Amino acid sequence: MSWHRARAIAYDVAPVLDARPVPLTEALGRPLAQDVTARGDLPHYASSAMDGWAVAGDGPWRICPSRHASEPREIHRPGPALHPGHAAPIVTGGAVPDGATAVLRSEHGRLQPESDGAALLVDVGPAPVPPRAHIRPAGEEARAGEVLIPAGEVLTPAQLAVAAVAGDDTLTVRPYPTVTALLTGDEVVTAGIPGPGQVRDAFGPQLPAVIQLLGGRTTAVHRLADDRAAVTRALTEATADVVVTTGGTGRSTADHVRAGLIDLGAELFIDGIDVRPGHPAVLARLPGGPLVVALPGNPLAAMLTLLTLAAPVLAGLLGRSRPGTVLARSTIDVPPGRTNRLVPARRESGSDGVVPSGHTGAGMLRGLADADVVLVVPARGLIAWREAEALPLPWRRQRLDDEVNAGSGTGDDRRVSTDGVRRAGDVPPVDRIEGPCL
Numbered sequence: 341m342s343w344h345r346a347r348a349i350a351y352d353v354a355p356v357l358d359a360r361p362v363p364l365t366e367a368l369g370r371p372l373a374q375d376v377t378a379r380g381d382l383p384h385y386a387s388s389a390m391d392g393w394a395v396a397g398d399g400p401w402r403i404c405p406s407r408h409a410s411e412p413r414e415i416h417r418p419g420p421a422l423h424p425g426h427a428a429p430i431v432t433g434g435a436v437p438d439g440a441t442a443v444l445r446s447e448h449g450r451l452q453p454e455s456d457g458a459a460l461l462v463d464v465g466p467a468p469v470p471p472r473a474h475i476r477p478a479g480e481e482a483r484a485g486e487v488l489i490p491a492g493e494v495l496t497p498a499q500l501a502v503a504a505v506a507g508d509d510t511l512t513v514r515p516y517p518t519v520t521a522l523l524t525g526d527e528v529v530t531a532g533i534p535g536p537g538q539v540r541d542a543f544g545p546q547l548p549a550v551i552q553l554l555g556g557r558t559t560a561v562h563r564l565a566d567d568r569a570a571v572t573r574a575l576t577e578a579t580a581d582v583v584v585t586t587g588g589t590g591r592s593t594a595d596h597v598r599a600g601l602i603d604l605g606a607e608l609f610i611d612g613i614d615v616r617p618g619h620p621a622v623l624a625r626l627p628g629g630p631l632v633v634a635l636p637g638n639p640l641a642a643m644l645t646l647l648t649l650a651a652p653v654l655a656g657l658l659g660r661s662r663p664g665t666v667l668a669r670s671t672i673d674v675p676p677g678r679t680n681r682l683v684p685a686r687r688e689s690g691s692d693g694v695v696p697s698g699h700t701g702a703g704m705l706r707g708l709a710d711a712d713v714v715l716v717v718p719a720r721g722l723i724a725w726r727e728a729e730a731l732p733l734p735w736r737r738q739r740l741d742d743e744v745n746a747g748s749g750t751g752d753d754r755r756v757s758t759d760g761v762r763r764a765g766d767v768p769p770v771d772r773i774e775g776p777c778l
């Protein structure tokens with residue numbers, strides 16, 4: 341089966357998991373299953389964008405002490421309506437009282453005590469405060485009923501904040517597909533330097549992390565001996581949405597994954613892919629149970645098969661779109677081969693091309709660790725600088741982000757000029773006017 345066909349099948353056989361509501365804090369990174377809509381106007385009341393005074397009509401304005409919030413914690417609540425020629429202290433975010441026509445920022449106002457205990461507020465700004473100045477109208481961000489986040493979005497921190505501001509406590513999302521990892525191999529050791537005939541486990545340190553980057557959650561990792569009964573039992577007991585096995589896909593006396601699947605009556609959707617490395621891969625479904633992605637034991641073959649098959653399986657379960665490929669250009673010719681190949685490649689500094697990594701034997705991992713993408717090389721090979729298909733590496737996203745951030749460092753250093761802003765140093769704090777008011 342061709343590599344492209346295998347990926348298409350892996351996506352198509354994965355049914356979208358049922359959506360359910362989860363607390364907002366657990367929704368990060370999950371696909372939203374229902375639109376988030378504004379239940380009311382956002383913001384839901386007109387508020388001040390500055391500390392200062394809400395003013396009605398033209399100044400100067402009279403301020404009555406009874407206008408002040410009696411409790412500091414009520415300072416954001418709306419006060420009584422203002423009549424023209426009156427003002428009331430207001431803080432940033434405070435509700436603008438009815439009748440207010442603008443907010444005069446504190447730097448632009450000067451208070452003069454009146455004999456009756458009130459105060460006269462004078463506009464000393466560079467220009468008279470215009471109507472609606474510094475008032476954030478209700479509904480300026482969204483109107484009631486407006487779609488704020490469409491279903492299907494993979495939720496970001498900023499979107500969670502939008503949902504919170506809209507008043508949502510839960511969001512209906514697809515659950516993370518759960519994954520059980522079954523790592524086979526009598527020769528595999530998990531610590532220290534392996535002896536002759538042993539290998540140090542290459543999957544424990546990376547498989548759950550890559551599965552997480554692909555949208556799944558590894559809920560169990562079991563290590564199995566190369567024993568048919570043990571493999572069959574572990575497959576039977578797995579309760580996750582997906583089982584990922586490593587090793588044992590061959591046909592030797594030590595390989596039991598395929599036989600175990602057949603013993604259990606599994607439906608084999610894929611049994612071998614025309615690609616190197618990774619050709620013995622299997623994709624199956626246990627009767628009434630999970631999908632099984634069987635990765636070859638050779639470490640590079642396994643990880644490239646994970647990207648080939650598990651990525652579309654998890655995308656399908658999550659209700660995400662079919663994972664695609666990206667375009668890349670190799671800076672050198674890749675010679676023809678006997679079959680299609682997956683070739684890790686790294687970006688060549690100073691060019692927008694990529695160069696195939698070294699150390700990409702099926703049992704190696706240095707080439708992948710060094711890579712930025714994986715070239716999908718047809719049997720005919722690649723001609724230098726011609727566009728070629730490539731698989732993105734999920735863990736390289738962060739590196740790209742880091743580079744973008746590093747490149748735009750001057751943005752944070754910008755300083756807003758304060759030249760020309762007149763400061764009224766003698767303005768008393770806005771909540772400190774006391775005395776009777778007629």
Ligand SMILES: Nc1nc2c(c(=O)[nH]1)N[C@H]1C(S)=C(S)[C@@H](COP(=O)(O)OP(=O)(O)OC[C@H]3O[C@@H](n4cnc5c(N)ncnc54)[C@H](O)[C@@H]3O)O[C@H]1N2
Binds near residue numbers: 527528
């Ligand atoms: N006669 C044939 N032999 C092989 C063929 C073939 O077509 N005909 N294909 C080769 C290819 S390609 C691959 S890939 C492997 C697939 O083998 P298995 O999936 O059965 O995997 P194992 O035999 O269990 O292991 C292969 C290799 O990987 C090492 N391994 C296994 N687990 C780990 C681990 N957790 N960490 C690090 N390394 C691991 C294992 O020690 C073996 O060296 O079959 C070829 N043979």
Ligand code: MOO
Binds near residue numbers: 617620636641642702
């Ligand atoms: O094709 Mo195997 O899967 O090369 O290592």
